Amino acid sequence: MARKPKHRPETNKHLNRFKYTQDQAIDKPFNWSQMVRLMKYIKPYTKNLLPISIISMLISTIVRLVVPVLIGKVAIDIAIANKDTSLLTKLVIGIAVLYLLSYIGNALRIKYVNILGQNVIYDLRRHLFSHVQRLSHKFFDSRSAGSILVRIMNDINSLQELFTNGIINLLMDVVMLTGIIIILLVLSPKLALAIMVIMPIMFYISTKLRKNIRRSWQQVRIQQSKLNSHLNESIQGIRITQSFSQERENTEFFNGVNSDNFNSWRIATKKSAMFRPFVEMSNAVGTVILVAYGAYLILQQDIQVGTFVSFAFFLGMFWEPISRLGQMYNQLLMAMAASERIFEFLDEQPNVEEKMNAVDMKNMKGHIEFDRVQFAYDEKRIALHEISLEMKQGETVALVGHTGSGKSTIANLISRFYDPTKGTVKIDGIDLKDAAIDSIRQNISVVLQDTFIFSGTILENIRFGRPDAADEEVIEAAKVVGADDFIKRLKNGYDTEVEERGSILSAGERQLLSFARALLADPKILILDEATASIDTETEMKIQEALKRLLNGRTAIIIAHRLSTIREADTIFVLEHGKILESGSHKELMQMKGEYFDLVKSQFQMLDAI
Template identity: 45%
Template sequence: MADPVAKKPMFSQEETNYELKIPYLKRLFKFLLPYKKWLVLTLVFMFVATVADLVSPYLLKQAVDHYIPKKDFKGILIIGALLVLMLFINKECSKNKIRLANRTGQMVLFDIRKALFDHVQGLSFSFFDKNSTGRIIVRIVNDVNTLNNLFTNGIVNVITDMSSLVLAAIIMFSINPRLAMVTFAVVPIFLVVLFTTRNAIKRNWRAVRRKIANLNAYIHENISGIRVIQAYVRQKVNRAIFKDVIDDVFLSWMRAVRINGIFSPAVEVCSMIGTLIIYFYGVKLLKINGVTVGTLIAFVSYLDRFWRPVVTLSNFYNQLLVASASSERIFEVLSVQPEIKEDKNPVEISTFRNSIEFKNVWFAYKDEEYVLKDVSFEIKKGMMVALVGATGSGKTTIVNLLSRFYDPQKGSILIDGIDLKKISFKSLRKLIGIVQQEPFLFSGSILDNILYGKPDAKFEEVIEVCKFLGAHDFISQFEDGYFTQVNERGTRLSTGQKQLICLSRLLLQNPQILILDEATASLDTHSELMVQNALNRIMKDRTSIVIAHRLSTIKDADLIIVMDKGRIAEMGTHESLIRKKGIYYELCASQIRFVKAG
């Protein structure tokens, strides 16, 4: 039997083929446009700093060639003062360049992340059906973070380095073209090294990113499933698997570092060869063409300023590759359009007056795989309607369509004779309140959660609602009462308590139509009774649609709709359906047998 410790986790791999995709980079750089003034100011500081840096070797040349041989102390002092001034200008301008570049870059990242978050908030449920939470988070956090170096330093640095490289070359050719030509003879050698190592570096860092993605995924999975892990005593096995995962990260990182380490020494070697050429050939020119010692010193300084940016420029290409891949994934999300769109001139409704009507509704989550087939029924104001049937029969789909989380492919849904597609989102969602099977609380206080749907409600209103539903007593027992922090998902509360807080949040909004999606299914007997009493109070004088798992709770429903394989199989009251002895009768009988067997 295979050793379970030896098994490594399986992760879905995303596309890791990093290629330079110019159209995505162009779209990405459009986020810079609102900050072009800041970018121009940054480039001004950059240019002044570069010029100040490049003037220094020329001043040194003048001092060596003219003032030192003549023992002109005044001239030497002036050159010294100018060198100090150039150093001061360079440092101040560089400091301002870095500050402005980081400010501009962070503002761009802020805009990209905000655009992503705002866009995701408006997408339809179908998008979240197809994309995992982790994948969406990676887009908003990780993919935007990978752009950090590009926008905060990369773009400005590459312009700085290009300017320094070009200006240094121009100055060297202007001082002595022959010496410059001989010095740059080493450039072809460097280009061979660059193209030889670039692909290997790119390939190895791509492997590192993939291994780190696996590491993040495994950590996320283990934290999310910690209860299951401890229940099955899997800690030892998981620790061994985790060790393998981080070993993979370590080994791939070290391989990438070794390959990357070849490049910088290669640049140093090329620079050193260039320096030797300057001294060797320059000494000959001293005797022939009158090349000065100051010229040789200046050439060595300018050569350093020529090769120094080369490493940064080669790394910039890798930054562009990563940014290209990240921007592709970012714009992939931004290009998704919500399937459920509000009408251009939406109808505002403030009151539910007459009826809800489904007319020949067909719906499929996937093309042609219909989960609702020609569904038609009417719910009058004030009615309690129950939806029953086997799992997958279409009950939850009906309430999702009524809430307009999805739109039907065929047929229509009307409220007071108005097509749902014409009603504004805000008024529709204010009209309908949903109680889900799994209560969801946000991190923050109990009060924050209750006020979620109506932030401007008074504290007295909150207490009144909580007392009405029976939640006030247990909330008051906490040390901080309504200001008790519940943490993410309300981990400090029982499921029943969380459901009562969610019901308080719902009642505070005061919806006229209630949807109860198996609201007590995950509760114990005591909590179910407590929550059911609260539900009975909320449902009074409201139109209610109930998805029930315990048929005993819907005997008094005005209408029971029995779903079977996406169609309405039966409709009627409890008594009329029992007399039919059809699907509903069998469901009731099987539950009675189950209870007796228990």
């Protein structure tokens, strides 16, 4: 017997770590308009795959409806009653041919329905991923990578059964149930109505259960999101976990999240399973009614034996689609819970919007202006207080200040990852709100302190910012930033697979690759955000020499705590709490003996102490 995971109450206090994911149950009534929206993904296949699937389904369903009538009314009431062996032989052959036709129809249905479903899932996942990639940074600030992963993978996977089998099976069951009811009413209205007396009760029960079941499946999705978030966080932070010997605490926390996930599945499946016993009970009641009332009608000569036999066939078939419709309804509830979460992301609009007639800035020169710019990440946290500054074309500008002073915020506004709350940010005299986003970012390269290296070769990683670059250009960019030396020492050189996040490389080597990537893109504006923090002093000196040549003709923004890297900057802006305290060259600021002077002095005192 499988052990039930033990939920440790003390771990619950940690679950507030997941509040930022914004994964909450969406408490809405079952919305058919949303289901219609989901069905629109089938539209591209309505001229080929869908018609073939429906036609093959109709063939097999019609055969199943015809055969019981042939057996009861023709075989028993006519052929056997009149001892007509010739008719009976023809009937047997005819039924065999019909079953062969049904087999072919079923085979075609299964094949094309699966092809249809997989295509729809592919399109939906592609659409969601493409949409998420276009969302603003603010969207990702409030959600973990794990919760986003759940939407794109798990939630869409939960729709797979709906599209591969559910829709066509739903049509098939509706057609079959409708056909059975019509045939039964034609054969014997009295017996048909007697058998179907239980249906209103079933409908009432299913109506009562549906909201509760749907809510349970929403909770399953939420718990899966939390579980994935924790797994993603744990794997990425495994070195920190091990360095602080927190494996046990992390495991206990995982047990708590895993238990919540287990319990949500247990509750949802328990509620979903309640429907089938009611269907089986209805089948039993229907059988009792058929035997008792059917026998009475035969004795009263209201129906023939063949009609009774046809009813017996149809009774088994009658509750089968009802049972499947109950399961299908549970499937619809699961799909609804998943689709609500998917459409929540698809309905999310970028905070940074592009105007219809946006200006193309492909000929950007790199003259930057901030005019009374204020920016707040939220109402309580203002990052910039109406600052005004100018960065002339081709200048190297440095931004210095303590953590949280607003340096990276200025860089984010230049790349238009965010829009200012007040004021305007201009490049070449054009308000960035009026410019095409891609044309801005294609002219800007950003190198971060925590650089990201993708799975693939070193050549592919450097070429990421400019996919059409020739191998020779990639190698030249690596040589300029001093990355060529360590790349050549690798087993396969530029064709070396660097694995996820560049795990085979040191922090300094990853940073050199990011420099090469940025420089290969040939930007008009280059932003270095603590880009040399992970590089040793010797490597930094090589890069400083390379940057003197590479920054020529480009506007460069350097953000650095290590003040030795910004001495050569044309202008240095000193920030504190989102305000500009001082500005000028290194020499000018040192003569002022203000905040910048104190920062430089404190750093040299630290070095002397070492």
